[in-house]
Amino acid sequence: MNSFSYNKAHDVAEAVADIQEHEGARFIAGGTNLLDLMKENVMKPAHLTDINRLDLADIKENEEGGLTLGALVTNADTAWNERVEQRYPLLSKAILAGASPQLRNMATNGGNLFQRTRCYYFYDTATACNKREPGSGCSAINGINRIHAILGTSEHCIATHPSDMCVALAALDAKVNVTGPNGDRTVEFGDFHRLPGNTPHLDNNISQGELVTSIDLPPSNFTKNVFYLKVRDRQSYAFALVSVAAALDLEGDVIKDIRVAMGGVAHKPWRRREVEESYIGKVASTENFRALAETMLTGAVGFGGNTFKIELAKRAIVRALNEALKSGENL
Incomplete structure (x- = not known):
């Protein structure tokens, strides 16, 4: 060091x-x-x-009727907060699927957004990595790439974003409040993280010196039919091969609203709003979930060691949506 x-x-x-x-x-x-x-x-x-002494460790009601999560609230305190559990159970489930209790007790909401990839080559300074050293090459493309991305990749990087919390925040249409030398601004969660393109060393669209102060959650009807599925090589303390944050708002068996966000498959939490919108008004059924999954994975490309993820991701989406459908029956 x-x-x-x-x-x-x-x-x-x-x-x-x-x-x-x-x-x-x-x-x-x-x-x-x-x-x-x-x-x-x-x-x-x-x-x-x-920044631990800053007054950013509260969870409050916001003007929209949702919740504002302070950047310094720990992941554990967020997941176990009564209002989060009741009104945003998808977020609570996602946080509890990540890391270990010890880490969740230390990790903050703001810090979670800035997690860096767990790509083996990013951590190995003896190897080429465009994310760590721009222009040096990507060892993962022709290397050991079991955990790597299948969507939104570029010739310069196939790393994935590791956060579970961020997958749920993407599904819930969160907003991130930041402040810096040029004042305050709010960033839509879908615009917070970047795809690798030609600049894989840039993980997000936050400028140097800007500080995340809070995360806004809008009012949500996703309180019953939600499920967070995390598929990994071992049951606990492992990052996702594929994860799915699934949420349904139903009228009978008809979909009023639907959210599907994926982790472990791209450089950022992966969501396709146009696909979700095309299933509003349709019946919540396994057949429709399978069709949705196929469309969600359009354009997916494997690199040998991770090609299995394409089929795995499709099956994970169907399973997560079916589990979300069943979860409301027990309430």
């Missing part, structure tokens, strides 16, 4: 000013991913701005 300077900020303004004053600086809260990356010399920030 390289040497670095450190400052503990006492308010948002100080945090933003402090990180602007130091080239190569990073914010740190729980540190559950950043510290690992620093130990492996993947990231070498020259300065850390500690």
Whole structure:
């Protein structure tokens, strides 16, 4: 690990000013991913701005009738919050599917958005990785790529985004509030993360020095028929090969609204709104779920070791939607 300077900020303004004053600086809260990356010399920030004292650790009602999740609320406190469990059970289920209790007790909501890929080659500084060192190449494309992306890839990167929480936030149409040297702004969750394209080293559309302050959840009718499916190589403490956040709003057996977001398959949580919208008004049935899954995976490409994910993802979507359909029967 390289040497670095450190400052503990006492308010948002100080945090933003402090990180602007130091080239190569990073914010740190729980540190559950950043510290690992620093130990492996993947990231070498020259300065850390500690934001743990900032007043961003509340879950509040917002003007739209939804909830606002403070950036410094831990994943555990979010998942077990009574209002989140009752009104956004999909989010609670997704968070509890990730990491371990110890990590969820430390990891923050804001930090979760900035998780970096778990690609083997990204962590191995002896190998080529365009995400870690732009222009060096992508070792995964012709290498060991079992965990890698099948959608939204480019010739420069086939890494996946690792977060479970973000898959649910994508399905729920969350918004991210940020502040920085140019003031406050709100980012639609679908626009927060990036596909790799020619710049795989850029994970998101947040500028250096901008700080996530909160996440807005809009009012939701997805309180009953929801399910989060995580398919992984072992039952616990593993990242997803494929995950699916599925939610249904039903009138009888007819779909009034439907959400399907996938993790483990792309550089960002994967969702196709136009596909969801085409199933509104249709019967919630296995046959329709299979057709939806086929369309959701249009354009998917495997790279040998991960080609199995294409069929796995289709089956996972059907299973998740059927489980979501059944979940409402027990309420």
